Amino acid sequence: MLTITGVQRSYEPLTGILRVMSRGASTSTVRVLDSIDLEVRPGSILGLVGPNGAGKTTLIRIIAGLLTPDAGEVRIAGVDPVNDRHQAARVLGLVLTDDRSLYWRLSGRQNLEFHGALYGLSRRDAGARADELLEMVGLADRDRHVFGYSTGMRASLAIARALVHDPEVLVLDEPTRSLDPVASRDTCELLQSLAREGRTIMLSSHHLEELERTADDVAILLDGRIQHAGTVDSLRSEGSSAASKLEELLRADRIEDHQA
């Protein structure tokens, strides 16, 4: 179970010595998340969808404990990542945007073994777990340096890495962002099979249609607020205004991405 209650987060301009040392996320106060309430049931997938800058990544970084919320709380399988970071890490599998979370000069197996060790597995257990996961994501016979992997293979390996410590909850930030339609469909099928095992899964995406196919529930995040949360079926009937506004914004995002 993943619950998010009343989470708020603003980006403030840096002050004092921090301002001298670094550039902050913002030069003026920006409210990124405003009273976010969400619940993801065990064995289900919640799709979090929103345009660029809606606050999806900020919310995921708060769940991961990489950012502290200004108010509200997160519980990952009952654990608060602010007060018990290590226990929260043990029950959470995390896939961050793109594939930069992997060591490209290591093989897929070495990446998994390293992360297994970070999560307390012995060398032997980490090796066995790596073999099991590589088999599961279809990379068992392609154990070479990650820089030789295709984008789809790296996305699969990132999911395998998130599963190395067998977490109850899996949170993924746009796992299909750079994938072609076939690789994207394979990734979604893998996530559905993981949910059937009883895992709690939350994934963010730009693609509403993809989430409609993959997720059990969908939450629409617009301007830092949840505009709609419910089952995929309820999205078109009840939340028609949020869904159509979202589709308009996503279309604008895609045109912008394409032009860039």
Next chain:
Amino acid sequence: MRTALAVFRRDFAIERTYHFQFALSLLQTAVFGVGLYFISKLIEDPEALANYNGTYFDFVMAGLAVTSFASVGLQSFGNSLVREQATGTIDLLLVAPTSPSGLMGGMFLFPFTLGSVQLVALLGFGIGVVGSGMPIGGLLLSVPILLLTTATFAAVGIAAAGILLLAKRGDPLTGPFSQISMIMSGAIFPLEILPGWAQAISILFPATWGVRATRELLLNDAGWRDVVPEAVVLAGFTALMLPVGIWMMRRCIETGRRNALLGGY
């Protein structure tokens, strides 16, 4: 310890893929040793070295053994963190249920091993090619002194890495600490030629004690008992500085969590 060893194995596996860089680093060490030898030929039997046996080459080798080892302690943490930030892997390291000290220890192990290989190569060049008379027993006895000196530098390096975690570039500690230590410890010239006030404050720098003890062991045939005072002072520096360095790293991580400064580069 498991985390530290895992980080060491990872670094070793990654560095093995850059084997050309390793070969170049050994070549640089050899070229540096040759350069040092010819500089030492210019400075034969100086009065200022009257208190030390051996040539200027031996004198400066003993000093550089300490400072080059200490530099590994100073720079390895910051270098590793900057690399993790640039490759985007820092977030997952910070999320993992490991202590910053375990990660820091791991980030230090591989550069430390590499630094040891380079130092052995330099000393091997000195003894085997130049004919330096440094005793092998003295070299072994100086290992604990080198480790203690490196630990004090590591404390500053860990604190500096914490600052780099927030600032991404521009570390105000390692450069000044390294340069001032090089001068104040007398690594490349005898302390006796410094002004009186500089000699007086030189005792505030751990490297001064490390260099002094190492020279006693390598140049003046001293035994372990002769360098106990220096070892005790270095252990005191370590006990004082290492917890402060780790505390500062933790503070910087927490500040990063609050101000959205973790990750990125």
